[in-house]
Amino acid sequence: MSAGSVLVAGGTGYIGSFTTLALLEAGYKVVVADNLYNSSVEALHRIELICGKKAEFIKLDVTVENSFDQVFEAHPDIDSVIHFAALKAVGESGEKPLDYWLVNVYGTINLLRSMVKHNVTNIVFSSSATVYGDATRFPNMIPIPEDCPLGPTNPYGNTKFAVETAITDAINAQRNNAIKAGNEAEAKKWNGALLRYFNPAGAHPSGIMGEDPQGVPYNLLPLLAQVATGKREKLMVFGDDYASHDGTAIRDYIHILDLADGHLKALKYLRANNPGVRAWNLGTGKGSTVYEMIRAFSTAVGKDQPYEVAPRRAGDVLNLTANPTRAHTELGWKAERTLEQACEDLWLWTKNNPEGYRQEPPAELLAQLKK
Ligand SMILES: NC(=O)c1ccc[n+]([C@@H]2O[C@H](COP(=O)([O-])OP(=O)(O)OC[C@H]3O[C@@H](n4cnc5c(N)ncnc54)[C@H](O)[C@@H]3O)[C@@H](O)[C@H]2O)c1
Numbered sequence: 001m002s003a004g005s006v007l008v009a010g011g012t013g014y015i016g017s018f019t020t021l022a023l024l025e026a027g028y029k030v031v032v033a034d035n036l037y038n039s040s041v042e043a044l045h046r047i048e049l050i051c052g053k054k055a056e057f058i059k060l061d062v063t064v065e066n067s068f069d070q071v072f073e074a075h076p077d078i079d080s081v082i083h084f085a086a087l088k089a090v091g092e093s094g095e096k097p098l099d100y101w102l103v104n105v106y107g108t109i110n111l112l113r114s115m116v117k118h119n120v121t122n123i124v125f126s127s128s129a130t131v132y133g134d135a136t137r138f139p140n141m142i143p144i145p146e147d148c149p150l151g152p153t154n155p156y157g158n159t160k161f162a163v164e165t166a167i168t169d170a171i172n173a174q175r176n177n178a179i180k181a182g183n184e185a186e187a188k189k190w191n192g193a194l195l196r197y198f199n200p201a202g203a204h205p206s207g208i209m210g211e212d213p214q215g216v217p218y219n220l221l222p223l224l225a226q227v228a229t230g231k232r233e234k235l236m237v238f239g240d241d242y243a244s245h246d247g248t249a250i251r252d253y254i255h256i257l258d259l260a261d262g263h264l265k266a267l268k269y270l271r272a273n274n275p276g277v278r279a280w281n282l283g284t285g286k287g288s289t290v291y292e293m294i295r296a297f298s299t300a301v302g303k304d305q306p307y308e309v310a311p312r313r314a315g316d317v318l319n320l321t322a323n324p325t326r327a328h329t330e331l332g333w334k335a336e337r338t339l340e341q342a343c344e345d346l347w348l349w350t351k352n353n354p355e356g357y358r359q360e361p362p363a364e365l366l367a368q369l370k371k
């Protein structure tokens, strides 16, 4: 029996594809919608190779009004959406803020309107630690708990904050309208999880599935991976004058399989507990500096990776480390994998697939998979 039917918007992307895999493995029926702006459908093929199950794919642009209607009309059994579709680069968001508002905010409003129209009542949203901004401006807020005051420091973070607010308003309104109509059972059905991810890292341990950004990557680990394969001469370290023990900024890197699992736990919680809208941090609780990450990845590769110090990047903050206690106590979720594992899995994926999903997966890895 199916565990339920879920729409994964942005499901061919990095986190979306790993969550799709976890959903299929757990017995859900999955429909993936994406415009392939930063991903490829090959991700869905790799998922099928790993778990033997298929997600249905619908090509769709979230910025096109009513685009989700076709999905919900074709799949009336869908009652939940996990929403990843967005632009996500902190630096780029400062250069193209309106693109970020269009895709991230307007795109989510389109989704929410369609959910309301079709009575699709649960949403799990990819928010970000970026909504906290510089938590060091308050005493005792590192590691960061969910009740830390929000204060994003870049346009990307502003869009995530705006979407958190839009989801909260929309779900609360659906609940209030149902209560006014005397239908408490209907009110309880409307729920939202705001998952504030810290920094996802790593790949599938099989080596055939990983992050495959189109064009130039923006994040530290995919950039480091390109240095290791020789595609990039060196890593630019954005600032060595932060107030950390080695001068570089601190982030909480979490294995992608742990992060994907957090979505399943959140979805289950929404269905079982009807909390309305609730935020959860998904992180490990352990911060690492950029220099520590370079060392950890160099160890996985077995070779020192070259770098050069550059000025700080606009919009960056000193420390984003999660306090993940709420997710542990409420969702029963905890990051299980280590940073070393994330670096090893990332390197296995990168060295075997230097062209990402544009090349065939190596035969020996496929043979291992069948064992
Ligand atoms: N990767 C991170 O470090 C990180 C951290 C915190 C939060 N997030 C959030 O998690 C989500 C997923 O991130 P990711 O790392 O998997 O990124 P990703 O770029 O790999 O995935 C995003 C997906 O959205 C799709 N998309 C973009 N514009 C679209 C549009 N107009 N219509 C339909 N689809 C569209 C892309 O093609 C891509 O498949 C995003 O919302 C991101 O902001 C990411």
Ligand SMILES: O=c1ccn([C@@H]2O[C@H](COP(=O)(O)OP(=O)(O)O[C@H]3O[C@H](CO)[C@H](O)[C@H](O)[C@H]3O)[C@@H](O)[C@H]2O)c(=O)[nH]1
Pocket (backbone or CB within 6 Å): 088, 089, 090, 127, 128, 129, 130, 197, 198, 199, 200, 218, 219, 220, 221, 223, 235, 236, 237, 238, 239, 249, 250, 251, 290, 313, 316, 320
């Ligand atoms: O070439 C690079 C790239 C990054 N960094 C540094 O490495 C750290 C991590 O940077 P990333 O770009 O990988 O990640 P961010 O923390 O800036 O942002 C990521 O994680 C956030 C949550 O913490 C957001 O949600 C966002 O979507 C996602 O890109 C930062 O200190 C950054 O300055 C470098 O030194 N050199």
